[in-house]
Amino acid sequence: MAPVKNGRVVFNEIPTGFPDPKRTVIYDEPQVIDPDTVPLNGEYIIKTLVLSIDPYMRGRMRDPDIESYAPPLILGKPLDNYGVGRVLRSENPSVKPGDHIYGLLPFQHYTILKDLEGLRILENKEKLPWSAYVGVAGMPGQTAYCAWKEYAHAKPGETIFITAGGGPVGSTVIQIAKRDGLKVIGSAGSAEKIEFMKKIGADVTFNYKTTKPAEVLAKEGPIDIYWDNVGGESLEAALEYANPSARFLMCGAITQYNTEPYFVKNLIHIFAKELKLYGFLVFTLLSKYADEFYREWPKRVASGEIKYKEDPKFGLQYTGQAIYEVQKGLNKGKSVIIVSQE
Amino acid sequence: MAPVKNGRVVFNEIPTGFPDPKRTVIYDEPQVIDPDTVPLNGEYIIKTLVLSIDPYMRGRMRDPDIESYAPPLILGKPLDNYGVGRVLRSENPSVKPGDHIYGLLPFQHYTILKDLEGLRILENKEKLPWSAYVGVAGMPGQTAYCAWKEYAHAKPGETIFITAGGGPVGSTVIQIAKRDGLKVIGSAGSAEKIEFMKKIGADVTFNYKTTKPAEVLAKEGPIDIYWDNVGGESLEAALEYANPSARFLMCGAITQYNTEPYFVKNLIHIFAKELKLYGFLVFTLLSKYADEFYREWPKRVASGEIKYKEDPKFGLQYTGQAIYEVQKGLNKGKSVIIVSQE
Numbered sequence: 001m002a003p004v005k006n007g008r009v010v011f012n013e014i015p016t017g018f019p020d021p022k023r024t025v026i027y028d029e030p031q032v033i034d035p036d037t038v039p040l041n042g043e044y045i046i047k048t049l050v051l052s053i054d055p056y057m058r059g060r061m062r063d064p065d066i067e068s069y070a071p072p073l074i075l076g077k078p079l080d081n082y083g084v085g086r087v088l089r090s091e092n093p094s095v096k097p098g099d100h101i102y103g104l105l106p107f108q109h110y111t112i113l114k115d116l117e118g119l120r121i122l123e124n125k126e127k128l129p130w131s132a133y134v135g136v137a138g139m140p141g142q143t144a145y146c147a148w149k150e151y152a153h154a155k156p157g158e159t160i161f162i163t164a165g166g167g168p169v170g171s172t173v174i175q176i177a178k179r180d181g182l183k184v185i186g187s188a189g190s191a192e193k194i195e196f197m198k199k200i201g202a203d204v205t206f207n208y209k210t211t212k213p214a215e216v217l218a219k220e221g222p223i224d225i226y227w228d229n230v231g232g233e234s235l236e237a238a239l240e241y242a243n244p245s246a247r248f249l250m251c252g253a254i255t256q257y258n259t260e261p262y263f264v265k266n267l268i269h270i271f272a273k274e275l276k277l278y279g280f281l282v283f284t285l286l287s288k289y290a291d292e293f294y295r296e297w298p299k300r301v302a303s304g305e306i307k308y309k310e311d312p313k314f315g316l317q318y319t320g321q322a323i324y325e326v327q328k329g330l331n332k333g334k335s336v337i338i339v340s341q342e
Numbered sequence: 343m344a345p346v347k348n349g350r351v352v353f354n355e356i357p358t359g360f361p362d363p364k365r366t367v368i369y370d371e372p373q374v375i376d377p378d379t380v381p382l383n384g385e386y387i388i389k390t391l392v393l394s395i396d397p398y399m400r401g402r403m404r405d406p407d408i409e410s411y412a413p414p415l416i417l418g419k420p421l422d423n424y425g426v427g428r429v430l431r432s433e434n435p436s437v438k439p440g441d442h443i444y445g446l447l448p449f450q451h452y453t454i455l456k457d458l459e460g461l462r463i464l465e466n467k468e469k470l471p472w473s474a475y476v477g478v479a480g481m482p483g484q485t486a487y488c489a490w491k492e493y494a495h496a497k498p499g500e501t502i503f504i505t506a507g508g509g510p511v512g513s514t515v516i517q518i519a520k521r522d523g524l525k526v527i528g529s530a531g532s533a534e535k536i537e538f539m540k541k542i543g544a545d546v547t548f549n550y551k552t553t554k555p556a557e558v559l560a561k562e563g564p565i566d567i568y569w570d571n572v573g574g575e576s577l578e579a580a581l582e583y584a585n586p587s588a589r590f591l592m593c594g595a596i597t598q599y600n601t602e603p604y605f606v607k608n609l610i611h612i613f614a615k616e617l618k619l620y621g622f623l624v625f626t627l628l629s630k631y632a633d634e635f636y637r638e639w640p641k642r643v644a645s646g647e648i649k650y651k652e653d654p655k656f657g658l659q660y661t662g663q664a665i666y667e668v669q670k671g672l673n674k675g676k677s678v679i680i681v682s683q684e
Contacts, residue, residue, distance in 0.1 A: 059614070068614060069586070069614050069615065069616075228613070231609060231610065235609070244411070250612045250613040251613060252613055253609070253610045253613060256609075256610050261607060261610070263605035263606070263607055264605070264606065264609060265603060265605055267573060267577070267595070267598075267606060268573065268595045268598050268603070269621075270592045270619055270621040271570070271592040271593055271594055271595060271621040271622065271623070272401070272410060272411050272621070272623075273411065273621060274411075274621045274622050274623050274626060275619075275621040276618070276619070276620055276621065277612055277617075277618070277619035277621075278618055279611075279612040279613040279614070279615060279616045279617040279618065279619075280613065280616050281613070281614075281616050284616060
């Protein structure tokens, strides 16, 4: 193979408000690499196949002096996020050519990696598309799977309200909740997402842009479980229409990332209704559940029992646009960048 | 005994904002009773010794159509709350003259009761003053004791921030936390309460009326446990200066009961720091912990290990003033009405 340009996406500018599709991150090709001959010095080289675009990435686009749960992106350096790469060559005995690696990978075509720390070799006996391993069978699916096991304490016949129910986390939660015998109320921001929520079994669906969550919950509640991906008005409505001892799974707050936050006015319900609010991060829960997840979950996805929907973009140069769309809720399914089709 | 007036305190007016010491409840004496001869019809008669005035009572002074955790007070009827009464005569075989009864009792001098449902006969081998059984050895002490066991998950060396630390719940939590090896930050609204917090071992104390909680926590935090009796700005500061995986024991929100609530602006920390917020009511927890509480706790109070402070008023006619002072935070210790000294 002749030397090729090793295109990449770098963090260019800390956004205020929504990320700018053209300025926050930029695609460039400063480096040339020959994957067949580049010296490995005991390491291994992968070709990146797919990278994930997730809501939480907005929190990494900050002044690096600010502490938060995920490390900041560094200006001028490539982004990184969950992805899948194929090993081209290896001088590391624990990795062999043809292996597929999942974990945090830089946004570039070719990467030389030292070891497997924090990464996982995917067996993929089920022959899922590799993109599934950054969505329903990756971090978002794990978020739904692990937190449900840890915090939902669901009983058949209970009612759950799931926000961002058209996204990869929310849509997985809908399917788990239906399987557990719950009545599911799901909200999303587009007709397409609502269509998908219906298809996967949500009993009640609404578009939060045209209908107030409180109106729906007044009619379809009260609720026993609330899955929060959004915060703000939906959280307030959930507090208002929660049954005593309801569980709140606090997974994210996308309405609060890019615009002035909405201030919830009824926190008094937390003690008065004996609510339990569980903030969690998948990174923490995964150490407990990773093995059973990989043993069980890809099979269930492959069998068609668990459905998912993707919104792929083909090429690293669309990363900035994809990031913007996810923050705006304009994506039509799990946002993935197909970097290379093998 | 000749017939006596059976003075009582009735709920007179639903307050807007703070209760009015003269109008919200009123003392009257419409009934005459002869405790020695009044027919019992298989029931028993008690003389009320002490009644408790608690912050949560504000929530009962509402339109009875509004649902909440504690039943509404009824206009024109006597208040009720935790108290201790001495049995004068009994035709019920499970209760005998001289027994002391603890539980929800009406605000009147003499009451005929049917059975022991919801009530408890106090043995008081420790010879505590009966007033202690509505404070440190009653509902407020139980609140601290039970919720700590259930939700604190405290480890020596951790830091806790306790609001309303001069009150009967908060001051009990301070002492339990110190015994468990924690660094204790306590807030209260008067010099006297701060003095008491220091006396019982709080490491850091401040007056929230003159010092912002966020300033203190910036210097003395971060915190691992937050005990919320107040809500509002203190809760916001606790969220801001919480360590990852901190536990929030959501016990009350007195700043939100009588005035326009302060809207907390940083709920995003709940998921980002994996915080756990446990709303609870002592009524629920008590079924699990009551027996061990009564076995263990009065002894520890009697030995002087657990300290408490009371602010007694002598006579039912001071009920309205006591209720007002508790809502305003003007009480100088656990507010109790000494109805009769035997």
